[in-house]
Amino acid sequence: MNSTPQTPLLELDDIKGRPCSVAGALAIIGDRWSLLAVREVMFGNHRFSEIARNTGAPRDRLAARLKELTEAGVLERRQYQANPPRSGYHLTESGKALGPVLQALRQWGDDFVVADPPMTLLHKGHDVHGPWRCGTCGEAVHGRDLRRISNVADWDLTGPVSAGPVSAGPVSAGPV
Amino acid sequence: MNSTPQTPLLELDDIKGRPCSVAGALAIIGDRWSLLAVREVMFGNHRFSEIARNTGAPRDRLAARLKELTEAGVLERRQYQANPPRSGYHLTESGKALGPVLQALRQWGDDFVVADPPMTLLHKGHDVHGPWRCGTCGEAVHGRDLRRISNVADWDLTGPVSAGPVSAGPVSAGPV
DNA sequence: GAGAGTCGGTTTGATGTGCAAACCTTGAGC
DNA sequence: GCTCAAGGTTTGCACATCAAACCGACTCTC
Numbered sequence A, B: 001m002n003s004t005p006q007t008p009l010l011e012l013d014d015i016k017g018r019p020c021s022v023a024g025a026l027a028i029i030g031d032r033w034s035l036l037a038v039r040e041v042m043f044g045n046h047r048f049s050e051i052a053r054n055t056g057a058p059r060d061r062l063a064a065r066l067k068e069l070t071e072a073g074v075l076e077r078r079q080y081q082a083n084p085p086r087s088g089y090h091l092t093e094s095g096k097a098l099g100p101v102l103q104a105l106r107q108w109g110d111d112f113v114v115a116d117p118p119m120t121l122l123h124k125g126h127d128v129h130g131p132w133r134c135g136t137c138g139e140a141v142h143g144r145d146l147r148r149i150s151n152v153a154d155w156d157l158t159g160p161v162s163a164g165p166v167s168a169g170p171v172s173a174g175p176v
Numbered sequence C: 001g002a003g004a005g006t007c008g009g010t011t012t013g014a015t016g017t018g019c020a021a022a023c024c025t026t027g028a029g030c
Numbered sequence D: 001g002c003t004c005a006a007g008g009t010t011t012g013c014a015c016a017t018c019a020a021a022c023c024g025a026c027t028c029t030c
Helices: A021-029 A034-042 A048-055 A059-071 A099-112 B021-029 B034-042 B048-055 B059-071 B099-112
Strands: A075-081 A086-091 A119-123 A146-150 B075-081 B086-091 B119-123 B146-150
Touching: A021 A034, A021 B034, A021 B099, A034 A048, A034 A059, A034 A075, A034 A086, A034 A099, A034 B021, A048 A059, A059 A075, A099 A119, A099 B021, A099 B099, B021 B034, B034 B048, B034 B059, B034 B075, B034 B086, B034 B099, B048 B059, B059 B075, B099 B119
Parallel strands: none
Antiparallel strands: A075 A086, A119 B146, A146 B119, B075 B086
């Protein structure tokens, strides 16, 4: 969907444990408040006070997170008045691309955490809620149809491997 | 996809800020190590030591998280030997349903965090990587086709509302 | 049968992070 | 002047997190 960033935010070596883009993503947006802040900006709440009120985050933590997210290119600040200088936060392409992450979390929360969905997302009038669909073919994804292939030489699905050919390593069918 | 839990893990009142299943989901799996632990179990690494090695999590933190995830019904322990008693961790239905969350994070990480995807997921031989697709109709979701509807009386997309009819509140098209 | 290794944690003590509340600065409205 | 709003920053304290050592039950090797 999107191209690889020109300068990656993270090298694989920076990731402790398995080199994995899930871990990389969590290093950027995996704290307690970041995704909730992105959610609010996505809802059209661009101001610091709005984000603080709607997430419940402490103001100092929120200020730190918004700064980090801006530096990571997830959000950008836009000045909306000059005197006194006031800026709002807006989504970059990277931030907009967190929509599927928020929706996956929302669906899991609806299904396994809360009693009744507090919000409904409609796509062309119908609920987006449904099975995981393949980004290529659009069909519902079942675990038996999934295979995982490691692209790094020294890790396979079971963990670090001391040495071996680049394309080696077990390939698994998922439980999901 | 799944039915509402019999006894919800969380009441909406327990959620600080906006009552939202994203926040609910993050309250269960939104810490630094939980999703990485689930990832490892999904890869077939069921033992404490394997999960500790492959995530890089400190052992005490991991022990605490695995216990919480077990109590939340995301994982379950299964004894695989009696003497000394040894248990492995396995995914419940709830845990398996985190597949789309992990995949959404993986895709975002591939697109915006790391330089080259360290792992490829194949669905029937082709990459699952692709646009967000609607769970109902299977089409790619664009922001202009999305509407969000609050199902709670005292919050709309902008934030808390003092009073008003149940179905009121702005409805938005998303940026995503 | 003594010693080392495995496994799944728990304990320890130092360090870092998160929190609520108060405070600050610039300007607007009264 | 006084008060209020916005967008943070500072303060002081509590709690969470970390790396490393430790532990108990058992097996394996010599």
